[in-house]
Amino acid sequence: MAIDWAGLMMSKLQSFLGPYLIFIKLLLSGLVILSLSRLGLVVWQWDRVVAATSFPTVFWQGLRADLIMIGMLIAPLALGMPLLANRLGWKIWQNLVLIWGVLVIVLISFMEASTPAFISQYDLRPNRLFVEYLRYPKEVFATLWQGFRWPLLIGLTLTIISGGVAVKLLQRWLNTHQKPWPLWKVWLTWPLLILILALMIRSSIGHRPANPSSFALTPDAMVNSLMLNSAWSVYFAIYNMQHEANAAEVYGTMTDEAILAELHENYPWIDEDTQRKFPTLNVRQATIQRDKPLNLVIILQESLGATFVKSLGGEYAVTPQLERLKQKGWWFEQLYATGTRSVRGIEAVISGYLPTPARSVVKLSLSQQNFFTIADLLKQRGYFTEFIYGGESHFDNMASFFIGNGFESVIDQHDYDDPVFTGSWGVSDEDLLNKTHQQLQQKNAQGQPYFSLVFTSSNHSPYEFPDGRIELDNPVKQSNTNAVKYADYALGQFFDKAMQSDYWEDTLFLVIADHDLNVFGDALVPIERFQIPGLILGADIQPRKITTVASQIDMPPTLLSLMGISAETPMIGRDLSLNSEQKSTGRALMQFADYFALMHGEKVTVLRPQNTALEGHYSPKSRQLEIVGPASAEDERKALAHVLLPSWLYREQRYDMPLGRTDLMP
Template identity: 45%
Template structure:
């Protein structure tokens, strides 16, 4: 070992740290492969994950250690400067080892929650330490404890190891230093790029499976998070990821995909802006959107799921229920974006969090507020979370009814007041607004069905043990909703209000398919006085709800929403669902043709076997691909070009 130390000289500490980190990443990947063995073997991916994973790790570590290697080749010496650099190097090595250990330790809990390695969400959650720490403490104490132990251990051992690495090293002669520096830069850059092509290594280059998690196992978690961070600034434009089209062609396809006649389009500067006449031409109605946290169709027996939602089941049989409605994304902000603005999903963050959409961006709250409605957001937590408050107040909502406005909540968990408290507060608000004689629009967002799944004791018969499981939280969320519905039916606002209950997304979107379609299916029921009971089997998107509610409320408007007014007949060829999962966009037609776009990869086409929830490789009509491509690009184009700007007056001329 001493001979090796002598031969490697000033590079010994860096090379040794490199090997240690590589060993940690390899062991972690092997453990993840063992854990996910069935999915890895289904993809015939063991050797691919190991070899490509080694390539990613070498590239990552080249980025991590190229600078200390370069500075070591120049500065390491038995001088004051050299000794100072040695301390910096020891800190660098220790922090590097800790970072690798910490990120890999965080991987398994993140996979359990999101079925992917840590990515952009990992960064976004860091913005809200209070909520995240509360969530982790409430439901992940063991993981926090183990993570803390591993972090402390890695720092102590890393610091001790770095002392040995830097002790008694041999310093190269001064005239070899420039040559060594050139070699380090050359080898480091080549290793970091890991490619002789015009683009360096990226996740698309090593992806091989239709199972997103298997592709993610090739990466390491530090690389995955840093790559996501790097792309946050540029990801607002889908054309950087999907096949590009001419702007005129995109607009033509978008207009043709809307259930609107050509003469209804009223603007060249806002291409989707159209005149929409309401089906209800009698009295105007209030609108209430009951947005359920993580309540997928798999928890609703009437939709083929587990019997955990008896109140939603009852509502399906007495309201206007959609049996094939799909969420546009996998995050709450994506669901909020869909139901309040009808905006298409993109590979970017939701418009709830993007800079240019914080004011002057179309929402139905703005439309309704300018039509004399009181507009409010009712939420049991802190409304600033996920930038909701900023987005809402800038775009038509005037009243934030969040946790600080609740009087003596019955139960407060990590995410705020319980759903019972939420609906009690909402009922009080609606009663007062009705008494004031002003029409209102309210978005009521639940939170009890969110890890760590906290809810009041003695409210439901637990479905399973321990108490804090997703199934019990779903059952409680349904219980609280049922209590509210019974109260609403007896209220003074019932006859004047159109309600919709809809999930923001499923609890987890996972599986070995390129896009797990059934995990996007969610319950949605429109109900209220005068709404006839029916089960609607059309293919429906979350984006279709807002236009439908506006029509049912009796408002003739101009608006830019692409969604269909479901009170009208929608031709089968125009029925579609669009689903965004991270950078993957999927488009499904009424006859289950599916087009999937992934970053920098060929377009993939499938036939969706609805009964067995399975995607089968299949040729899809070119016209369907073209329309899907246009819709995949539309959201970014509309955001960039300002096509979704608010109007001073949304009312149609009578």
């Protein structure tokens, strides 16, 4: 008679481990799923992985990260074990294990199945953006369906399959050799389980438990993210979102006095008085004195990074209209975005606000009112202030932030009659800029000073635009280069009309990108992907090339100065209309995932969460950042002051201006 050795061994194992065996099986199942997923991602990104580190490093560090996440997922089940894993509650315990176990397997499978598409778009594992965009299912689903249809369908299929397999396996495991232990035996051994789980979750015997920054072992942020798993990456992002007021303190701390003292050295127009209600308030005198200040129009171009502008070293030549228009105004040759999302560009361009690791202030609760914008300033000066958009203005909380902080009117998709073209993200740039032209003509005819923030959207996945407007750069119509070329076409059409209009001589225009399309690269901070075009033209602006390093936060002070408006504001950005600023090496600030970079000329200081700061050098010619070693204490302190300042001002609600400074009005 044959002996069922496998069954015998399983019976012995079950007798020894009892109800704990199911935890081991769940743990091993999770590790298999996460390890196979990581293996596939590493093979996909093999060249970047081997250039940054070794496969064993990614694998073993990944195993550590996976144990953390699986330990966290098992912990709630383990906490209820002493009360239910006994003869009285055995049926309830088995049902709970079945439901919870399936949820665990489905969750990690879904997150891993979502990862390749997210990396393709953002060059990182899923992070806070994965959560934030769940609030906008219509726009996000349209983008996924048009641009990532097959990854979406494959991911959903794999998730459903994993759920079905999990149900079958768990039912089999729970119905085979499962017998309850005596209550005393469960209580006696349970503390050991809790200790093991605590060690797994902490993954450290040091003062602090491990966190994603513990896995930042290479100079390539994407490779570092492969060492994590997507469920943990998103969990940690959610955790940080609950502590956003102090988010910048992951880099270190400074006193309020030390922050202002440090910044005073770089921005002498800021004093060191932390006791004032608005500590960064400073008076700037306009470099151009005008009897009647100019009107202002900011055209914020969606995802139009330097990548698409050949004269800025871009890979593509799909902006002929912008290249033509740059001959008519101030052209910025080293202008950098502060972040990688539209709202980050918005806060910088209309508020002069520095970036932080937290969400943009456009979305945060304490900045929905009494937060400085140039719209609020200009409204006090008698300007009509308006936001013009082609999509849904509720997206990214834009309408709420704008109306609460100085904008009198919001035009969005619902305000267009018979648009030429409507896509997933709203009406086309053509419709948007035609509406802008109409609004400017109307306000000019009324003799009404105006400020308009115009935000485009055609260059956004799934890249939809009307036929017959451009000669396609890519045979596949719905591609990013074609969308950029169409956005550029619409921009050229608008300015051809604007230059012939009555409002041209009285209006200052800024054309600037919010960020590049895909910010990725094999560096901790891919600085080349932060470079964006910027052009100031209109009125009496003469052609000029601005070669100094500049940031989006420098735009509002410069615009006010060129408009002829002297003002007291909390903005610390540079007025680039001053001759002294033209000769400066300049500086730029960039927030990329968990990293913050401060660039002075070609020298870069990179702050990392709960880790030492690094020094790097960026070459505009080669468009490469080289990390050379730890940053000096002085450079780290300077960078830290820049990232802590906005967090402090937001937390204390001290980024605003006093009302009624009539002595500065023209």
